[in-house]
Amino acid sequence: xxxxxxxxxxxxxxxxxxxxxxxxxxxxxxxxxxxxxxxxxxxxxxxxxxxxxxxxxxxxxxxxxxxxxxxxxxxxxxxxxxxxxxxxxxxxxxxxxxxxxxxxxxxxxxxxxxxxxxxxxxxxxxxxxxxxxxxxxxxxxxxxxxxxxxxxxxxxxxxxxxxxxxxxxxxxxxxxxxxxxxxxxxxxxxxxxxxxxxxxxxxxxxxxxxxxxxxxxxxxxxxxxxxxxxxxxxxxxxxxxxxxxxxxxxxxxxxxxxxxxxxxxxxxxxxxxxxxxxxxxxxxxxxxxxxxxxxxxxxxxxxxxxxxxxxxxxxxxxxxxxxxxxxxxxxxxxxxxxxxxxxxxxxxxxxxxxxxxxxxxxxxxxxxxxxxxxxxxxxxxxxxxxxxxxxxxxxxxxxxxxxx
Amino acid sequence: xxxxxxxxxxxxxxxxxxxxxxxxxxxxxxxxxxxxxxxxxxxxxxxxxxxxxxxxxxxxxxxxxxxxxxxxxxxxxxxxxxxxxxxxxxxxxxxxxxxxxxxxxxxxxxxxxxxxxxxxxxxxxxxxxxxxxxxxxxxxxxxxxxxxxxxxxxxxxxxxxxxxxxxxxxxxxxxxxxxxxxxxxxxxxxxxxxxxxxxxxxxxxxxxxxxxxxxxxxxxxxxxxxxxxxxxxxxxxxxxxxxxxxxxxxxxxxxxxxxxxxxxxxxxxxxxxxxxxxxxxxxxxxxxxxxxxxxxxxxxxxxxxxxxxxxxxxxxxxxxxxxxxxxxxxxxxxxxxxxxxxxxxxxxxxxxxxxxxxxxxxxxxxxxxxxxxxxxxxxxxxxxxxxxxxxxxxxxxxxxxxxxxxxxxxxxxxxxxxxxxxxxxxxxxxxxxxxxxxxxxxxxxxxxxxxxxxxxxxxxxxxxxxxxxxxxxxxxxxxxxxxxxxxxxxxxxxxxxxxxxxxxxxxxxxxxxxxxxxxxxxxxx
Numbered sequence: 001x002x003x004x005x006x007x008x009x010x011x012x013x014x015x016x017x018x019x020x021x022x023x024x025x026x027x028x029x030x031x032x033x034x035x036x037x038x039x040x041x042x043x044x045x046x047x048x049x050x051x052x053x054x055x056x057x058x059x060x061x062x063x064x065x066x067x068x069x070x071x072x073x074x075x076x077x078x079x080x081x082x083x084x085x086x087x088x089x090x091x092x093x094x095x096x097x098x099x100x101x102x103x104x105x106x107x108x109x110x111x112x113x114x115x116x117x118x119x120x121x122x123x124x125x126x127x128x129x130x131x132x133x134x135x136x137x138x139x140x141x142x143x144x145x146x147x148x149x150x151x152x153x154x155x156x157x158x159x160x161x162x163x164x165x166x167x168x169x170x171x172x173x174x175x176x177x178x179x180x181x182x183x184x185x186x187x188x189x190x191x192x193x194x195x196x197x198x199x200x201x202x203x204x205x206x207x208x209x210x211x212x213x214x215x216x217x218x219x220x221x222x223x224x225x226x227x228x229x230x231x232x233x234x235x236x237x238x239x240x241x242x243x244x245x246x247x248x249x250x251x252x253x254x255x256x257x258x259x260x261x262x263x264x265x266x267x268x269x270x271x272x273x274x275x276x277x278x279x280x281x282x283x284x285x286x287x288x289x290x291x292x293x294x295x296x297x298x299x300x301x302x303x304x305x306x307x308x309x310x311x312x313x314x315x316x317x318x319x320x321x322x323x324x325x326x327x328x329x330x331x332x333x334x335x336x337x338x339x340x341x342x343x344x345x346x347x348x349x350x351x352x353x354x355x356x357x358x359x360x361x362x363x364x365x366x367x368x369x370x371x372x373x374x375x376x377x378x379x380x381x382x383x384x385x386x387x388x389x390x391x392x393x394x395x396x397x398x399x400x401x402x403x404x
Numbered sequence: 405x406x407x408x409x410x411x412x413x414x415x416x417x418x419x420x421x422x423x424x425x426x427x428x429x430x431x432x433x434x435x436x437x438x439x440x441x442x443x444x445x446x447x448x449x450x451x452x453x454x455x456x457x458x459x460x461x462x463x464x465x466x467x468x469x470x471x472x473x474x475x476x477x478x479x480x481x482x483x484x485x486x487x488x489x490x491x492x493x494x495x496x497x498x499x500x501x502x503x504x505x506x507x508x509x510x511x512x513x514x515x516x517x518x519x520x521x522x523x524x525x526x527x528x529x530x531x532x533x534x535x536x537x538x539x540x541x542x543x544x545x546x547x548x549x550x551x552x553x554x555x556x557x558x559x560x561x562x563x564x565x566x567x568x569x570x571x572x573x574x575x576x577x578x579x580x581x582x583x584x585x586x587x588x589x590x591x592x593x594x595x596x597x598x599x600x601x602x603x604x605x606x607x608x609x610x611x612x613x614x615x616x617x618x619x620x621x622x623x624x625x626x627x628x629x630x631x632x633x634x635x636x637x638x639x640x641x642x643x644x645x646x647x648x649x650x651x652x653x654x655x656x657x658x659x660x661x662x663x664x665x666x667x668x669x670x671x672x673x674x675x676x677x678x679x680x681x682x683x684x685x686x687x688x689x690x691x692x693x694x695x696x697x698x699x700x701x702x703x704x705x706x707x708x709x710x711x712x713x714x715x716x717x718x719x720x721x722x723x724x725x726x727x728x729x730x731x732x733x734x735x736x737x738x739x740x741x742x743x744x745x746x747x748x749x750x751x752x753x754x755x756x757x758x759x760x761x762x763x764x765x766x767x768x769x770x771x772x773x774x775x776x777x778x779x780x781x782x783x784x785x786x787x788x789x790x791x792x793x794x795x796x797x798x799x800x801x802x803x804x805x806x807x808x809x810x811x812x813x814x815x816x817x818x819x820x821x822x823x824x825x826x827x828x829x830x831x832x833x834x835x836x837x838x839x840x841x842x843x844x845x846x847x848x849x850x851x852x853x854x855x856x857x858x859x860x861x862x863x864x865x866x867x868x869x870x871x872x873x874x875x876x877x878x879x880x881x882x883x884x885x886x887x888x889x890x891x892x893x894x895x896x897x898x899x900x901x902x903x904x905x906x907x908x909x910x911x912x913x914x915x916x917x918x919x920x921x922x923x924x925x926x927x928x929x
Contacts, residue, residue, distance in 0.1 A: 316524045317547075320540045
């Protein structure tokens with residue numbers, strides 16, 4: 001067969017010596033949200049990169065500061081919208097810390113069970129999307145099928161699949177449904193089965209492994225100095241998990257391991273999420289076993305908890321209580337608090353300032369993804385263009401958390 | 405100053421003070437319904453009960469009571485101290501009073517609150533008091549308990565027409581008698597009284613009478629609950645959507661300190677209510693003044709006019725400047741207004757000075773009814789302020805201006821203000837070229853050649869000097885309506901069109917300048 005190209009003396013070809021600027025995003029399928037990467041390429045390798053967040057600007061914190069404390073819940077739902085329940089619980093705990101109240105035991109187990117289910121859904125989304133972006137579409141459908149089962153539980157419990165707005169200061173919007181335990185246990189079993197199958201689908205695939213192994217490495221020291229937390233930090237070998245380091249709710253009473261990585265590359269970040277799904281499933285089962293079937297879910301405090309509707313319409317006392325909480329907002333004593341929990345991607349912190357009124361004076365959120373995205377530049381500099389996709393995917397940036 | 409102890413805090417008092425008076429002065433709140441600093445003591449609501457330690461060496465006054473013991477499942481004998489109403493108990497040197505720190509007081513207040521709500525209807529959603537209701541506030545602060553009585557509540561008359569301004573709801577009433585005492589003690593017209601007792605108690609009108617004196621809206625204002633509601637405000641707005649500014653009542657020369665409540669969403673003023681100022685109006689305001697806010701939106705002139713037909717502000721300014729420039733020298737007069745602020749009048753005066761206008765006149769609303777409680781016969785809020793601005797050159801009145809126009813001595817008039825003492829003079833005004841900065845429709849706007857729409861007091865900050873020579877600032881509530889501008893700003897624009905420059909541009913600057921010119925001698929209340 002004849003060569004297609006005319007024979008050329010290679011010394012005569014002028015190769016481009018100027019670096020080339022490539023804009024990826026803010027609207028690009030490889031960017032999980034409105035993030036823009038301005039890359040300076042030399043051939044196929046990335047010389048310099050400038051990661052820019054800020055294209056998503058809802059004024060998240062400012063929005064939180066204009067209503068009542070309870071009206072913040074729908075906003076935190078839209079912070080990490082892949083695991084909104086964890087945000088709801090995190091914000092509830094921050095408010096409760098300021099009020100100096102602790103929710104009843106039943107509520108604590110319920111919050112933990114729902115929270116861990118949300119974490120599983122978060123990790124499934126991340127790993128599924130990552131596989132899909134590398135061309136493995138079947139595992140994505142597999143994992144999203146499992147995620148849908150979790151969302152079925154969420155829908156059953158909260159009425160919404162995605163943005164539940166289910167947390168409340170001093171409790172939850174509703175007690176667990178009668179079939180919650182049975183449904184959850186069945187779903188957890190199915191999810192674990194699907195995770196096993198998914199592992200088999202991708203982890204024996206040479207192409208998949210080649211694209212992840214040794215790609216996007218970061219040292220533990222760098223990860224810490226960038227403020228990384230969560231699975232990305234643990235993949236770098238640092239066993240920091242808020243649930244273990246600073247237990248809240250009933251985390252000190254359950255058994256679970258904190259998996260850590262060894263090589264801190266994209267594959268480690270992918271695998272650690274699978275490992276954490278199994279740990280979360282283990283926690284969910286323990287929560288279900290210890291969740292009381294009866295008893296109060298909300299604290300018994302008329303300052304913060306809404307009265308039952310049947311009483312609101314028939315007695316003046318409950319009408320007043322309802323009125324005060326809805327119209328003026330529940331009052332949180334003046335002061336400030338930093339309260340933090342383990343979100344889907346790491347430490348989710350709320351720094352709240354109250355002036356004693358029914359409206360938050362300041363809501364500052366420390367979203368894990370914002371800091372992790374801050375490290376993207378470090379992770380992809382020096383890599384090939386094609387590596388941007390798995391690196392970005394493995395960090396699991398959630399656009400809503402990078403709202404600045 | 406002698407002192408006593410309240411919740412382990414040392415508080416000063418004046419001899420003769422009751423506990424609640426001394427605490428009120430020190431800024432410590434003791435919950436109360438029936439007590440009002442401006443009224444006599446009734447001590448009937450029992451919300452202000454406090455525990456007073458016995459004098460040293462004397463036994464405490466204890467009451468024998470029965471308490472339910474959950475363990476025994478029966479009532480057992482117990483003793484508890486006799487509590488005293490803080491509104492009635494005079495303070496003695498070194499007295500040790502426990503209010504929030506006493507468990508007995510807390511229990512008593514929760515019980516009083518439960519009693520007051522026992523027969524209360526579920527009315528918050530349709531009650532105008534909701535949001536500023538003591539029953540709501542105190543339930544959360546002092547009770548927080550659910551209803552224990554599940555019998556049908558005692559029903560009493562609702563929407564009782566008390567007169568032209570007030571509607572009474574006996575079911576919401578806690579019979580604190582504040583309204584009764586207000587009518588009797590402040591207005592000296594005992595038209596209200598209480599009848600029956602216990603859960604049948606209610607407020608009634610004197611036979612053959614209506615609640616129709618000149619201070620009826622104050623009964624609604626002193627009512628700590630939603631029993632008395634003002635017909636003017638009923639179902640108009642929800643108070644938690646309203647914002648308040650500190651204003652000065654525009655109804656007469658008394659210049660009562662007031663709050664103007666407005667809704668920032670639709671830029672509408674909904675209410676005028678008294679603001680405590682012991683030097684001017686104490687705690688009260690009259691009906692005329694409280695309803696005066698309506699003028700902010702009624703009969704307003706909101707667009708510029710030339711010869712009676714609407715035009716753009718720019719065209720009106722050009723026409724006004726042309727008329728002023730074309731006037732024969734010495735034949736232009738300035739007409740100031742006793743209804744407008746120092747700022748407005750001063751800006752016009754300054755413009756007049758730069759244009760070389762010598763003759764200055766002052767007009768305002770005609771005199772009306774006065775009394776020896778608050779109301780002044782002079783219905784203009786700032787006559788004293790304008791007179792101070794003019795110093796030793798007293799202005800002519802509207803009759804003198806009419807005579808000067810009729811006699812041909814004045815052909816052009818630059819004026820501010822919509823009202824004149826007698827509308828009969830309007831025909832004289834119409835003979836001159838009248839350039840008027842007016843807020844409302846009236847004789848002046850009808851007679852004017854050029855009308856420039858001026859903002860009302862609620863749309864701009866202004867300084868007003870009352871009949872006693874006290875200067876007060878009325879804050880801006882809402883944005884300017886239509887194409888209206890504060891009169892002082894029109895003066896600046898007019899000066900520009902005439903090639904002059906006034907020595908101020910901003911609200912702050914005109915306020916500072918007008919203070920220097922004389923009003924500073926007024927007492928800042």
